[in-house]
Amino acid sequence: MTVTETQAPPAATTPAPALEPPRPATGLAAVLGTGEHRTIGRLWIFTSFAYLLVAGVAGALVGVEKVDTDGLGDVLGADVFGETLSLHGIAGTFLFLLPLFIGLGIHVVPAQVGAATVAFPRAAAAAFWTYLLGGAVLIASFVADGGPFGADSRFVELFVASFIAVLLALVLGTICVATTAVALRTTGMGLHRTPLFAWSSLVTAVLVVLQLPVLAGLMLLVYVDHRYGPTFLGGSDGVLDRIAWAWSQPSAYLFAIPVLGIIGDIVPVSARTRLSKHRIAQGAIGAFGALAFGAWAMPGFGADGAAPLLHVGDVPFYAFSILILFPALAFAGLLGDTVRRGSLRVTSPLLWGIASLLMLLTGILNGILVAIEPLDLIQTTAQTAQIHYVLVASLLGLFAGLAHWAPRLFGTPVQEVASKGLAALGLLGTILLCLPDVITGFLEQAWRLQGVSGDDVDAVEALNIVSIAGGLLLALVAVAFVGLVLKAAAGRDLDGDDPWEGNTLEWAPAGATPAITSEAPVYDARHGAGPSTTEAK
Amino acid sequence: MATATATTPTPERLPLRLEDVPPAPPRRPRVLLIGTALASAASIALFGGLLSAYFALRADVVGQGEQWLPDGSTIPLSPGNMTMVTLVMSLITAQWAVHAGKQQDRGHAYFALGLTVLLGIAHVVQLGFLFTQWELPLNGEPTTQAVLLFTILGLHVAMVAAALIFFTLMLLRSLGGQFTGRDVEGLSAAALYWYVTVGIFVVLWYGILIVK
Numbered sequence: 001m002t003v004t005e006t007q008a009p010p011a012a013t014t015p016a017p018a019l020e021p022p023r024p025a026t027g028l029a030a031v032l033g034t035g036e037h038r039t040i041g042r043l044w045i046f047t048s049f050a051y052l053l054v055a056g057v058a059g060a061l062v063g064v065e066k067v068d069t070d071g072l073g074d075v076l077g078a079d080v081f082g083e084t085l086s087l088h089g090i091a092g093t094f095l096f097l098l099p100l101f102i103g104l105g106i107h108v109v110p111a112q113v114g115a116a117t118v119a120f121p122r123a124a125a126a127a128f129w130t131y132l133l134g135g136a137v138l139i140a141s142f143v144a145d146g147g148p149f150g151a152d153s154r155f156v157e158l159f160v161a162s163f164i165a166v167l168l169a170l171v172l173g174t175i176c177v178a179t180t181a182v183a184l185r186t187t188g189m190g191l192h193r194t195p196l197f198a199w200s201s202l203v204t205a206v207l208v209v210l211q212l213p214v215l216a217g218l219m220l221l222v223y224v225d226h227r228y229g230p231t232f233l234g235g236s237d238g239v240l241d242r243i244a245w246a247w248s249q250p251s252a253y254l255f256a257i258p259v260l261g262i263i264g265d266i267v268p269v270s271a272r273t274r275l276s277k278h279r280i281a282q283g284a285i286g287a288f289g290a291l292a293f294g295a296w297a298m299p300g301f302g303a304d305g306a307a308p309l310l311h312v313g314d315v316p317f318y319a320f321s322i323l324i325l326f327p328a329l330a331f332a333g334l335l336g337d338t339v340r341r342g343s344l345r346v347t348s349p350l351l352w353g354i355a356s357l358l359m360l361l362t363g364i365l366n367g368i369l370v371a372i373e374p375l376d377l378i379q380t381t382a383q384t385a386q387i388h389y390v391l392v393a394s395l396l397g398l399f400a401g402l403a404h405w406a407p408r409l410f411g412t413p414v415q416e417v418a419s420k421g422l423a424a425l426g427l428l429g430t431i432l433l434c435l436p437d438v439i440t441g442f443l444e445q446a447w448r449l450q451g452v453s454g455d456d457v458d459a460v461e462a463l464n465i466v467s468i469a470g471g472l473l474l475a476l477v478a479v480a481f482v483g484l485v486l487k488a489a490a491g492r493d494l495d496g497d498d499p500w501e502g503n504t505l506e507w508a509p510a511g512a513t514p515a516i517t518s519e520a521p522v523y524d525a526r527h528g529a530g531p532s533t534t535e536a537k
Numbered sequence: 538m539a540t541a542t543a544t545t546p547t548p549e550r551l552p553l554r555l556e557d558v559p560p561a562p563p564r565r566p567r568v569l570l571i572g573t574a575l576a577s578a579a580s581i582a583l584f585g586g587l588l589s590a591y592f593a594l595r596a597d598v599v600g601q602g603e604q605w606l607p608d609g610s611t612i613p614l615s616p617g618n619m620t621m622v623t624l625v626m627s628l629i630t631a632q633w634a635v636h637a638g639k640q641q642d643r644g645h646a647y648f649a650l651g652l653t654v655l656l657g658i659a660h661v662v663q664l665g666f667l668f669t670q671w672e673l674p675l676n677g678e679p680t681t682q683a684v685l686l687f688t689i690l691g692l693h694v695a696m697v698a699a700a701l702i703f704f705t706l707m708l709l710r711s712l713g714g715q716f717t718g719r720d721v722e723g724l725s726a727a728a729l730y731w732y733v734t735v736g737i738f739v740v741l742w743y744g745i746l747i748v749k
Contacts, residue, residue: 119568119571119572120568120572171579175572175575175576175579176572178571178575179568179571179572179575182571183566183567183568183571183572184566184568205575206578209575209578209579209582210578210579210582211582212579213579213580213582213583213586214582214583214585214586215586216583217583217584217586217587217590217692218586218587218590220587220688220692221587221590221684221685221688224675224684224687224688225684228675228679228683228684228687229675229679229680229681229683229684230679230680230681230684232594232681232684295582295586
């Protein structure tokens with residue numbers, strides 16, 4: 001008898017059904033829930049365009065009021081004029097310029113420093129949604145007769161609350177950008193090798209972190225005073241005086257800091273060389289940032305009401321106004337030297353950048369004139385011109401950044417020829433907007449609704465019309481450029497292309513990160529050599 | 538008979554060369570700590586701006602030969618001092634929690650965290666008691682002084698609450714394994730914000746509650 005040893009067949013193992021990975025969200029859900037830094041950056045950029053439109057319309061209304069100096073206030077009425085002027089300032093700076101910078105920073109800075117993403121991407125997204133909703137509520141409160149000079153106290157308080165929310169969102173957004181530049185730099189990239197835009201973003205962020213909370217605290221005080229208190233801050237009529245320091249000298253220069261970094265990245269690429277004296281350029285941007293700190297110029301609260309804690313005639317005001325010229329000139333000199341050493345090709349980002357730098361330098365000179373007390377230009381249209389010079393220079397510089405990084409932002413460059421023409425027209429529009437205001441300032445035209453004294457009424461009115469024409473030209477240029485950007489965003493046919501032969505890490509081909517041995521690693525990789533001893537310093 | 542002893546050959550010792558030393562593992566980027574430092578700077582700027590407004594207004598009133606606090610109002614010293622001491626004590630318990638977190642000592646960490654939260658809440662309660670003592674109503678006939686004091690100190694209460702939530706969250710995440718061993722960046726960040734919160738209150742205590 002044979003015994004056959006049998007083995008039980010192995011139990012059939014049925015593999016557990018694999019869990020399907022969650023399907024990525026698409027459409028609106030993908031946008032609403034995104035933590036992807038490129039998408040968040042683009043959201044900031046596109047939303048700032050919408051708010052630019054609001055700022056432009058408000059500016060046009062303010063300009064129309066100045067056509068007839070005899071009937072100042074006839075078109076809008078004094079209170080609505082004040083509201084519109086406030087909206088123009090707030091939307092132009094805190095709803096457009098700073099958010100556009102943050103959008104560029106969230107998108108570009110991680111790529112520049114070799115990081116996979118921005119620091120705290122969820123916080124960056126939360127900051128964006130707060131900014132979007134806060135800005136919408138802020139504008140709605142203006143429409144409902146709230147805001148500075150508003151008559152409806154409920155909506156004045158709504159304005160203040162939404163403005164605080166916007167400020168906090170801006171602080172949070174810049175903290176994300178700054179932390180990326182400090183903590184997420186790739187191996188080999190010390191702070192001294194950080195590309196200039198990333199460096200200027202860091203300097204801007206430090207200023208924003210130190211300055212905007214002061215403004216937010218003031219607004220909180222205004223809110224409590226307006227809602228509960230004896231309105232010792234002047235009620236709704238006093239709000240603009242509590243805010244205006246944030247875009248006046250020297251704080252206005254805060255908005256121009258990232259522009260220096262943008263131009264500093266564009267010029268060497270256009271000159272097909274590396275930047276002269278990178279560390280000195282970083283020092284110039286840092287010094288410019290230090291001199292742009294202006295929280296000390298916030299309004300005082302004593303018997304003289306809205307007068308700043310330190311003001312015209314005080315040594316710090318003179319010092320800040322004059323000293324800031326030197327880092328700006330040093331920076332311009334370094335750029336000039338870079339162009340001299342290189343082989344220049346004229347690109348549209350370069351033209352936007354040159355226009356921006358010229359207007360910034362002019363604005364600084366204008367600011368020095370305003371600071372000279374015997375000229376008596378404070379609170380005249382010469383001061384308005386100085387603010388416009390600096391802020392419009394910031395706008396032109398940010399447009400330079402959009403034109404430069406469009407292939408990375410949207411996958412397609414903006415149309416080069418059209419962009420060049422718009423840059424030239426933008427320069428012309430800025431000059432037409434601001435120069436007449438400088439002259440009317442010397443003719444003692446006040447910056448708000450206070451008319452003109454003396455025999456110069458006809459000359460002032462003619463110059464006002466020129467200024468309005470310049471503003472309209474600038475508005476058309478902005479609308480046309482935004483159109484070019486939106487067209488590029490709708491394209492995406494050249495994804496990954498580098499039309500400029502860029503120097504810094506964001507232009508490295510995908511998957512081919514070069515060794516970081518200088519501030520221009522892609523330039524080094526392309527030319528097969530590190531920096532010469534004279535150029536690296 | 539000779540016994541053979543098996544010996545393992547000793548490797549030849551070569552002088553250690555610098556290039557043979559393996560590179561140190563890359564450091565974890567201190568993202569949270571740097572972000573918290575920036576947020577702390579923003580908080581300091583916020584209270585700095587409010588305090589400068591407070592001092593400017595106070596100097597204006599005192600410069601006109603008047604008393605800063607209106608008649609009938611007073612800021613009693615004891616509640617303010619007690620709440621300041623309470624917050625300063627929480628510095629010790631917060632550092633204790635951080636140390637225990639580093640050692641993965643759950644018992645001590647939870648106990649120290651609980652004490653810190655308790656002291657934070659005690660601070661808020663004591664400050665609330667002080668608000669009832671100083672006869673500076675915000676409703677009824679509000680004064681400039683009431684607006685300033687309630688705004689500044691009320692905002693600090695909000696900061697205390699935010700710091701406590703941050704601290705608790707980071708400690709729980711640390712004990713959950715996110716920050717392990719010597720890598721306690723989250724805890725250090727939360728502790729930094731707590732220290733800044735306490736530091737700001739010490740300035741408010743002296744500048745507002747003591748100087749009056």
